[in-house]
Structure formats: C-alpha cells, structure tokens
Amino acid sequence: MKFNRNLKSFLILLAVLIVFYAAGPQFYSNGAFFETLAVFMILSLSFNLIYGFTGYLPFGYAAFFAIGAYGFGIGIIRNFGLVQSILMGGLFSLALGLIFSPMLKLRGAYFAIANLAAFEGVYYIISNQSLASITRGPYGISTSSVYNFQQTYWVSIGVLIFVVILTYLFRISNFGLALKAIRDDPLVASLSGINVGLYRSIAWLTSALFAGFSGAMFGWFLSFFYPESVFSINYSLFAIVFTIFGGAGTLIGPILGTGFLYTIYYSVGLFYPLYFTLIFGVLVILLILFLPEGLKKIISKYLKWEML
Amino acid sequence: MDALILYALFVGIIIGLYYAMMAVGLNLVFGVLKIINLAHGDFIMLAAYLAFWLYFLFGISPLLSLLVVVPVFFLVGVLLYYTMVKGLLKKKDIETTSIVAFFGLSIAIESAAALGFGNSYRSLPLNFLPLTYVDFLGFSLSVVLLFVAAISIIVLFLLFYYLNRTKGGLSVRAMMSDEETARAFGLNVNRIYATTIGLGIAVTAVAGVFSPYLLGAIYPSEGGLITIIAFSVIIIGSLGNPAATVIGGLVYGVIINIMDIYSPGWGNAVTFIILVIIILIRPNGLVGGRVREI
Amino acid sequence: MLVTKGIWKNFGKLSALKDVNIEFKEKGIIAIIGPNGAGKTTLVNVITGALREDSGKINLDGKEINRLPPHARIRMGISRTFQIPRPFSNLTVLENIRIGSLFSGNSNKREIEEDTERIMKLLGIKSIEGKQAGKLNTEERRLVDLGRALASRPKYIFIDEMGAGLAEGEVISLSKLIKKIQIEEEMSLIYVGHVMKLVKELESPVAVFSEGSPIFQGSFEEVISNDEIIKLYLGDRYAKN
Numbered sequence: 001m002k003f004n005r006n007l008k009s010f011l012i013l014l015a016v017l018i019v020f021y022a023a024g025p026q027f028y029s030n031g032a033f034f035e036t037l038a039v040f041m042i043l044s045l046s047f048n049l050i051y052g053f054t055g056y057l058p059f060g061y062a063a064f065f066a067i068g069a070y071g072f073g074i075g076i077i078r079n080f081g082l083v084q085s086i087l088m089g090g091l092f093s094l095a096l097g098l099i100f101s102p103m104l105k106l107r108g109a110y111f112a113i114a115n116l117a118a119f120e121g122v123y124y125i126i127s128n129q130s131l132a133s134i135t136r137g138p139y140g141i142s143t144s145s146v147y148n149f150q151q152t153y154w155v156s157i158g159v160l161i162f163v164v165i166l167t168y169l170f171r172i173s174n175f176g177l178a179l180k181a182i183r184d185d186p187l188v189a190s191l192s193g194i195n196v197g198l199y200r201s202i203a204w205l206t207s208a209l210f211a212g213f214s215g216a217m218f219g220w221f222l223s224f225f226y227p228e229s230v231f232s233i234n235y236s237l238f239a240i241v242f243t244i245f246g247g248a249g250t251l252i253g254p255i256l257g258t259g260f261l262y263t264i265y266y267s268v269g270l271f272y273p274l275y276f277t278l279i280f281g282v283l284v285i286l287l288i289l290f291l292p293e294g295l296k297k298i299i300s301k302y303l304k305w306e307m308l
Numbered sequence: 309m310d311a312l313i314l315y316a317l318f319v320g321i322i323i324g325l326y327y328a329m330m331a332v333g334l335n336l337v338f339g340v341l342k343i344i345n346l347a348h349g350d351f352i353m354l355a356a357y358l359a360f361w362l363y364f365l366f367g368i369s370p371l372l373s374l375l376v377v378v379p380v381f382f383l384v385g386v387l388l389y390y391t392m393v394k395g396l397l398k399k400k401d402i403e404t405t406s407i408v409a410f411f412g413l414s415i416a417i418e419s420a421a422a423l424g425f426g427n428s429y430r431s432l433p434l435n436f437l438p439l440t441y442v443d444f445l446g447f448s449l450s451v452v453l454l455f456v457a458a459i460s461i462i463v464l465f466l467l468f469y470y471l472n473r474t475k476g477g478l479s480v481r482a483m484m485s486d487e488e489t490a491r492a493f494g495l496n497v498n499r500i501y502a503t504t505i506g507l508g509i510a511v512t513a514v515a516g517v518f519s520p521y522l523l524g525a526i527y528p529s530e531g532g533l534i535t536i537i538a539f540s541v542i543i544i545g546s547l548g549n550p551a552a553t554v555i556g557g558l559v560y561g562v563i564i565n566i567m568d569i570y571s572p573g574w575g576n577a578v579t580f581i582i583l584v585i586i587i588l589i590r591p592n593g594l595v596g597g598r599v600r601e602i
Numbered sequence: 603m604l605v606t607k608g609i610w611k612n613f614g615k616l617s618a619l620k621d622v623n624i625e626f627k628e629k630g631i632i633a634i635i636g637p638n639g640a641g642k643t644t645l646v647n648v649i650t651g652a653l654r655e656d657s658g659k660i661n662l663d664g665k666e667i668n669r670l671p672p673h674a675r676i677r678m679g680i681s682r683t684f685q686i687p688r689p690f691s692n693l694t695v696l697e698n699i700r701i702g703s704l705f706s707g708n709s710n711k712r713e714i715e716e717d718t719e720r721i722m723k724l725l726g727i728k729s730i731e732g733k734q735a736g737k738l739n740t741e742e743r744r745l746v747d748l749g750r751a752l753a754s755r756p757k758y759i760f761i762d763e764m765g766a767g768l769a770e771g772e773v774i775s776l777s778k779l780i781k782k783i784q785i786e787e788e789m790s791l792i793y794v795g796h797v798m799k800l801v802k803e804l805e806s807p808v809a810v811f812s813e814g815s816p817i818f819q820g821s822f823e824e825v826i827s828n829d830e831i832i833k834l835y836l837g838d839r840y841a842k843n
Contacts, residue, residue, distance in 0.1 A: 057404060059346075059411060102588050108403040109344045109547065113539045114587040120536055121580030129573060174704055177693070181701050184690040191650055192750060193676035193705030233532060237415055240408070278419035284412025288405055289395050 009308040010168050013252060017164065021157045031149055032221075033266050038156040039218045040238055040262050044246075044254035045163045046210035047239035052249035053170055053179040054203050056104065059112055060119025062235035064093045064208045068215025069222075069230040070126055073141035074134065082146050086155070086216050093212020096122065097205045104200050119233070127227035140226040147223040156217040163210050167251045170203075171308065179203055180249075211239075234277065238262070241280050244287050247296025250307045256295055311445045316569050317562060318444070322457045324561020326522050328554045329460040330515035330534075331541035332467065333508035339484045339548040340504045343396060343406035347414035349534030351509050353421060355381060355516025356526040360430045369436040370517050381513035385506035393505065394498070414531060421528035429525035456518045463514050464554060467507070471550070480504055484548075540583040546593035555594060603628060604649070604680070604758050604790070609658035611644055618644040620814035622658070626758055626792060631784050633793045633801045635825075636811030637834060642794045643685060645811075646760045650682050651675045677707035679757030679789075683764065687747035691736030695727055698735050698746050702753030721749045724786065725779075756789055763795040770799065777803035798826075810834075 024034050051057050071092030075085025103114050129137045170176040182189040182196050190196045246257025265276050296307045334348045355377050362368040399405040441448045471477040482490040483500050545556025567575040604626040611619040618641045634642050647653040651672035660667050689698045703717045722728040725745045735746055777800050784791040808825045810818040812834055
C-alpha cells in the first residue's frame with residue numbers, strides 16, 4: 001500500500017537524520033557546521049510549508065527568521081528564562097505572521113512586493129534607535145549568558161525532528177490534500193467545501209511559527225547579533241534556493257536541498273561568501289527556467305520514485 | 309502656510325519628479341510584458357557605478373556620461389530579453405516565475421558588484437554645475453536637485469512622447485492594452501518586447517546616474533531597497549499604467565520628504581508600512597482606473 | 603426547497619440578473635436554457651456563492667444562505683459542475699472525488715470511502731482512479747468534475763453546460779447518465795445549458811432565461827412551440843406568426 005510505503009520512507013528518513021546529527025560531529029568536529037545546517041533545514045522546511053503547499057512565495061520570509069532571533073534575544077536580556085525565551089522566538093514570529101496574514105488575499109506581484117516591503121518595515125522598526133530600550137536598536141543583542149553549545153545543538157535537532165514530523169503530517173493528511181487542491185484551483189476548492197482562507201492561514205502561521213524557532217536557535221547559537229546579522233534577505237534566498245532545488249511540496253526535498261547546497265556553501269563559500277551568493281543567484285535563475293521542480297523531478301524520472 | 313511646509317512640499321515635488329523617472333521603467337516593463345523586474349534597483353546601482361567610474365577615471369561629468377550610459381543600458385535590456393526573459397515568457401505562471409528569476413538576478417548582480425567594486429561607498433561631485441545652492445523661502449536649496457528635476461521632466465516627456473506620438477510607441481502601447489490583437493496585426497513581438505525592456509532599463513539608468521544626489525551614496529547592495537521604493541511609487545500610481553507613475557512619484561516624494569523633515573529616523577519604517585497598507589486596501593493605486601485581476 | 607427572491611446582479615452597467623425569482627423542488631430534474639449571456643451561469647455562481655448578488659435573497663429550506671461562503675453552502679447540500687470542467691489537475695482522479703466527499707461535512711471515514719467508490723463506479727471512472735487529472739481527456743475531465751460535485755451528497759446539483767460540443771449519440775448517453783444519477787442519488791438536479799437535444803432527452807420541465815430573468819416555464823414541447831422563445835433563439839423570421 002502507498003500509505004505504508006510513505007510511512008516506511010518517513011521512518012527511514014527520521015533514522016538517517018538522527019544518526020547523521022548524532023554521529024556527524026564525531027567524524028567532523030565542527031559543531032558550528034552541524035548546528036547551522038540544522039537551523040537552515042528547519043528554515044527551509046518551514047518555508048516549504050507555505051511555498052510548497054500553498055504556492056505563496058514570501059520573499060521577505062527572512063523577517064520571520066529575524067523576529068524569531070529577536071524574540072529569543074529580548075527574552076534572554078529580560079531574564080525570562082531559556083525555555084520561555086525560545087517560545088518567545090516562535091510566538092513573536094507567529095504574531096508577525098498574524099499581522100501579515102491580510103497579505104494572503106494578494107497574489108503574484110502584489111504579494112511579493114507587500115511582503116518585501118513588510119520585511120524592510122520590520123527591520124527599520126527593530127533597528128530603530130528610539131526602541132533601543134527594548135530591542136537594543138542598532139547595537140545588537142547579546143545572548144551569551146545562556147550560551148551552551150551542546151544544549152543549543154540538541155534543542156535544534158529536537159525542533160528539526162518536530163518540523164519533519166509536521167511536514168510528514170501535512171504531506172499525508174487530508175489537510176495537506178486540501179492545501180494541494182487550493183493550490184490547484186482555489187475557487188473550485190472553496191466550492192468543494194474547503195475553507196480556503198482558514199486552511200491557508202493555518203499553513204501560513206505554522207510556517208511563521210517554525211521559522212521563528214529556527215531564528216531563535218540561530219540567535220542562541222550566535223550569542224551576539226546585530227539587526228543586520230539576522231535581517232538579511234540572504235536567509236530568504238537560502239530558504240527559496242534550498243527548497244526549490246530539492247523539490248518544493250515534498251518532505252525530503254528541502255532536507256536534501258539544504259544538505260547538499262549548504263554543505264557546499266559552508267565548505268567553500270564561507271571563505272568566499274560573495275562568490276556563493278553570486279552562484280546561488282544564478283542558480284535560482286537556472287532552476288526556475290530549466291528545473292522548476294528540482295531534484296524531485298530528476299528522481300522521479302530516473303529513479304522512478306515519487307519523493308515523499 | 310508656514311515656510312517650512314511650503315519648502316517641504318516644493319522639495320517633495322522636486323524629488324517626486326525624480327522618483328517618477330526612477331520608477332517609470334519598471335512600470336513600462338510590467339505593463340507590456342507582465343513581468344516583475346525585482347532587479348530594477350540593481351540597474352540603478354550599476355548605472356551609478358558606470359557614471360562614477362567615467363567621472364573618476366576620465367573626468368566625464370554626469371551629464372555627459374549619459375551619452376555612454378543610455379545606449380549601454382539599452383543594450384543590456386535587449387540582451388536581458390534574449391537571454392532570460394524570452395524563456396520566462398514561455399512559462400505557465402509568468403508573474404511568479406519572473407519574480408523568482410529576477411530575485412536571483414538581483415542577488416547575482418549585487419554579489420558581482422560587491423566583488424567588482426568593493427563595499428566602499430562612492431559618490432559623484434556636486435560641483436559639475438557652476439552654482440551649487442540657491443536661496444528658497446529662507447532655506448538653501450541644492451541646484452543639483454533642481455537640475456535633476458529638470459532632467460526628469462525631459463526624460464519623462466521624451467518617453468511619453470515616444471509612447472503616444474510615434475509609430476514605435478504605438479506598437480508598444482498596443483501590446484500593453486491587447487497583446488493578442490497586436491499579435492494578430494503582425495507586430496514583431498520579440499522586437500517590441502526587447503525594445504521595451506531596453507527602453508525601460510535605459511530610462512532607469514538615467515535615474516541611476518543621478519542617484520547619488522537623491523538616493524545617497526552608491527554601494528553594491530543598495531538595489532534591493534531602491535526596487536521596493538520604485539514599486540511603492542508605481543503601486544501608489546497604478547501598476548501597469550506608466551503615466552500614473554508620475555502621480556505616484558509626486559505623492560511619494562512629498563510623503564517621504566515631509567516624513568524626513570518632521571520625523572527623521574522613522575521615515576523608512578513608516579513608508580513601508582504605508583506601502584503595505586496601500587497594497588492591501590487599494591491595490592490598483594490612487595489612479596487605478598483599469599482594474600487588474602489579482 | 604431552494605428559492606431565490608428578487609436576485610439582482612450587475613456587472614458595471616450590464617444587468618446579468620434582473621429580479622430573478624425561481625424555485626427548485628427537492629427532487630427531480632429541471633433544465634434552465636437560454637441564449638448565451640442570458641444569465642444562467644451567473645445564477646449558478648450566485649446560488650453557489652462564487653459571486654455575491656447585489657440584492658435579493660436565497661433561501662434553502664426556509665434558511666437564508668446569502669451570507670454564507672461557498673464552502674458552507676456545499677455543506678448545506680448545494681453543489682455544481684463547471685462549464686469548462688475544472689478538476690484539480692495535480693491530484694489523481696480518486697483524490698478529486700474524495701475531496702468532494704471529505705469536505706462536505708461528513709466525518710464518517712467509512713462513508714467517505716464508500717461514497718468515493720460508489721461515485722467512481724456510477725460514472726465509470728474507477729479504472730482511471732490513479733491517473734492525474736491534468737493528464738485526462740476532455741470527456742474524462744467532465745466526469746471527474748461531475749464526480750467531485752456528486753461526492754458531496756448534494757441535495758441540489760447544478761450541471762453547467764455539460765453537453766456542449768457532443769455528437770448526437772453522446773448526447774443521448776449523457777442524458778441517460780444524468781437521469782440515472784438523479785434516480786440513484788435522489789437529489790434535485792438542475793441542468794443549465796443550451797443544447798436543446800439534451801434538454802429534449804431529459805424530458806424534464808424547462809425554464810427559459812432571457813436577458814437576466816426567467817421568461818417562461820413549461821414542458822419541452824410547450825417551450826418549442828412558443829413563438830417568443832423561437833424568436834429568441836432563431837430570430838424573427840422563424841416565428842410562425
């Protein structure tokens with residue numbers, strides 16, 4: 001049965017991920033690599049929940065990531081406690097998602113521009129001098145009081161596992177089926193009894209929440225960051241490229257895309273970041289022109305396997 | 309009315325004219341090809357660098373550099389059409405696909421510029437005109453601003469003259485209002501598309517040359533922000549209607565200038581919030597006669 | 603009973619629906635015919651909630667449903683097909699039909715599976731259940747569209763222009779299918795279109811629309827012997843008087 005096959009693929013994937021993250025640092029003792037890899041996997045998977053399942057492409061997605069880091073940072077400097085601060089990261093992002101949700105009625109160019117403008121707007125608010133008492137404005141936030149790499153690492157892996165499970169549920173459930181239908185034809189979906197607005201909002205908010213958690217993990221790992229270190233359109237670029245490259249709308253695609261491209265980025269690009277953003281930029285153009293479905297397409301064509 | 313408000317309004321209109329020129333190319337391209345050029349601001353940046361190097365290496369004044377900049381960027385536009393845009397137009401969902409592709413292009417241009425030009429801020433000289441400041445209502449007003457406003461008026465005039473009064477412009481407008489009929493009349497679609505992008509980017513490049521005087525120093529990653537400002541301007545006017553961009557530019561210029569004078573520091577944040585609100589409640593802009601399906 | 607009271611719908615200066623008062627009985631077939639632009643499809647759009655009327659009321663079993671969004675109307679038993687069939691092209695045939703049942707308010711898992719199976723068998727599309735709807739031919743797409751609409755267990759189903767472009771033999775088998783569906787699924791079936799041959803085969807009451815409102819109701823024979831309607835369809839010179 002198809003269901004059992006999906007479940008099998010899912011369990012294998014979960015096992016591979018856990019073994020990879022548990023054993024990886026034993027072979028290559030660069031914790032920062034594995035940590036950031038996990039953070040960007042969470043980010044891509046969260047992005048995939050909105051782009052892959054509903055077709056909305058928020059270019060300002062990095063705003064959720066950044067506000068997640070800020071939610072966490074603000075919690076830490078106010079001494080709200082570690083767990084509370086992590087939750088704050090997610091909730092800040094969720095709240096931002098709620099504020100942004102009227103944008104979902106926009107399509108195409110309008111959605112793209114509104115989203116980018118909103119990203120800039122949030123950046124200028126957070127980095128504003130006059131809010132320095134809350135956000136530390138342009139001076140940046142230190143979370144070094146809670147720095148503990150092992151802790152950050154395992155919590156990040158935990159969040160990653162959680163979002164993997166969530167994506168799997170999106171993928172196999174009737175909810176996911178409804179999202180696919182909405183993506184195909186929102187009017188017919190609505191005339192088939194699907195509450196289009198509600199379903200889209202759920203996907204949007206879930207996506208925002210987990211992007212917020214990935215930002216919180218990043219902020220925790222960095223231990224000090226400026227507005228510019230998290231409010232960078234490059235994080236939108238990462239999420240978009242990794243997801244499209246692997247295969248949007250699947251569970252394995254964003255994981256594969258992040259694993260592959262980020263590893264290359266980290267091993268070579270970190271020393272020459274500009275070359276890599278240049279290459280990623282060109283890659284986006286080539287992907288959208290020649291391989292809009294990413295590895296998913298290649299795998300189904302040559303390996304005859306429909307990616308989970 | 310007190311002098312400060314009058315001054316703010318006047319300067320707002322002056323810079324609004326510039327914003328109209330800066331954004332109109334984007335709207336022209338969207339109106340004809342229905343593609344979203346997210347790299348728009350990066351062409352401003354590139355043109356500014358070209359003008360800067362022409363001045364820095366050969367001492368060519370910004371005004372004279374237009375003789376080089378305009379044809380070069382027209383060709384860049386034509387090249388862009390044949391290498392990338394033509395392929396995009398074959399896709400199912402042109403709008404979304406083009407946004408993604410141009411997003412990639414924008415990132416690529418910005419990183420290439422950073423590699424090529426370095427990350428330091430560049431500027432152009434104020435003294436290429438005989439006079440630098442005049443007195444206006446007791447405030448000193450930069451002559452360069454007035455000069456750029458005059459250039460903007462000339463460029464906008466030439467563009468609309470071309471669109472409304474010439475045969476070439478007529479075919480561009482025909483494509484804008486009814487592509488199928490235009491095709492049926494045997495218009496050379498590829499040539500019109502290529503010309504439109506070339507023209508759009510050439511006009512944008514003129515704005516780029518003078519950008520140091522209005523948008524601030526030149527640096528490789530300035531494009532993203534400029535793109536969003538350009539979109540604000542054309543959305544305030546009306547997406548797909550280049551003539552309305554002039555109104556969009558003026559409104560935007562006045563708002564931003566008043567914000568700058570009365571509440572510096574919050575100008576950018578408020579501008580973007582206003583833009584999001586305008587898109588949400590009035591997606592067809594202030595002029596927006598032709599309702600667009602979204 | 604599904605009743606519309608004084609429905610108006612304008613597009614700019616053009617009135618697509620002018621004061622439409624029409625009743626649909628709980629069981630049986632009725633055909634709505636009329637020339638292009640008479641407002642038939644607009645009426646379907648307004649009743650199903652795809653478009654909002656400018657004024658007027660829609661009542662279902664005494665309850666006003668004007669304010670309800672489309673997805674809520676489906677759950678009250680109002681379903682439709684499309685003039686140009688619109689199945690979800692990235693979903694399989696099976697998934698298309700299941701969606702119709704899944705979101706119609708029925709939460710009984712077994713019944714959803716049963717409904718899906720039954721509808722596919724009824725329409726003869728069981729054999730292609732695994733195929734992607736985007737890869738089907740026009741005829742199959744029509745059936746999938748119809749299947750999705752049927753799977754919601756509608757009390758009222760609007761079938762929009764299904765017979766257009768069919769050969770005579772196909773029209774007869776389609777009319778048989780429509781009748782069979784109505785009998786087996788026991789609903790009120792409203793056929794909307796202008797294929798007269800199909801309307802004749804349905805042997806049902808007919809309502810004629812012209813310029814935004816119903817101008818005549820009667821049997822098929824009454825319709826085709828009515829001078830006004832002949833004029834409407836064929837122009838003055840075909841009228842007997």
